[in-house]
Amino acid sequence: MLVVYGLPSCAGLRSPSPWVMKVELAMRYLRLDYRLKQPEILQVRSKVPTSKVPCLIVDGKPIGESERILTVIERLAAPSSYPHPFDEDQIKGVAFVRLVEDHLFFIISKAKHLDVTASAIMWSEMLPDYSLISQWLVRKYVQRSMMRRIQCTSLCNLSEEELRAEALKDIRALSAQLSSSNFIASSSLTIYDFSVAAHIASILYWRIDNWLTSLFTKHDIFDQYLERVAEAVGGFDYEVQ
Secondary structure, eight states, X not given: OEEEEOOOOBTTBSOXXXXXXXXXXXXXXXXXXXXXXXXXXXXXXHHSTTSSSSEXXXXXXXXXXXXXXXXXXHHHXXXXXXXXXXXXXXXXXXXXHHHIIIIIHHHHHHHHHSSHHHHHHHHHHHOTTSOHHHHHXXXXXXXXXXXXXXXXXXXXTOOHHHHHHHHHHHHHHHHHHHHHSSSSSSSSOOTHHHHHHHHHHHHHXXXXXXXXXXXXXXXXXXHHHHHHHHHHTTOOOSBOO
16 A cells, blocks of 8 residues: 655644645545555654655655656556646646646745744644644744745735735636636646645635635635535545544
């Protein structure tokens, strides 16, 4: 059986990492048997062979990075393969994957990690057996790391109002596309839905109060879309049951 390393469940999510959910959705679609291992977050560096998640173990060999993992598991599942749309729709699929992975992801990260109240609640859930000072130290370390990553994006110096405007652009673009099609690049599931659905779920079902989740919940289309994706892959729980 294949092994996938992820993060511990948090704030109602099966996994707080959209990259892990992306891999799981792909494996469910391909009907591959796997075991999800969720080491405590402070043990990821020591217990996950690649020191980060997602990580797939195949014949004892660790494989990291979600796109690489998707390529490997498709080969393992042959002759089964991912559904791909027509050529013109692949352009839409690539564009929306880039939108959620290279733009929306960092807005989600700011909403989760850089809000003082929300991040404190998150780390109390992630590290329930640690002291408040330990939680604070971890939170500050992660915030600094996240800020370094965000500094390399177009979001780095935006005000709260400007960041909200950027989030609304992404949400409206996703909502418009899903209002005209059942899935992100076609009338049926395609490989691009694994990433888009995972990123939407990572904030839509995040149960810690924050400004970004409230923007997503105003659009019923996202719940409906996630339900369609879950059904299309043969059943998937984004949330902890």
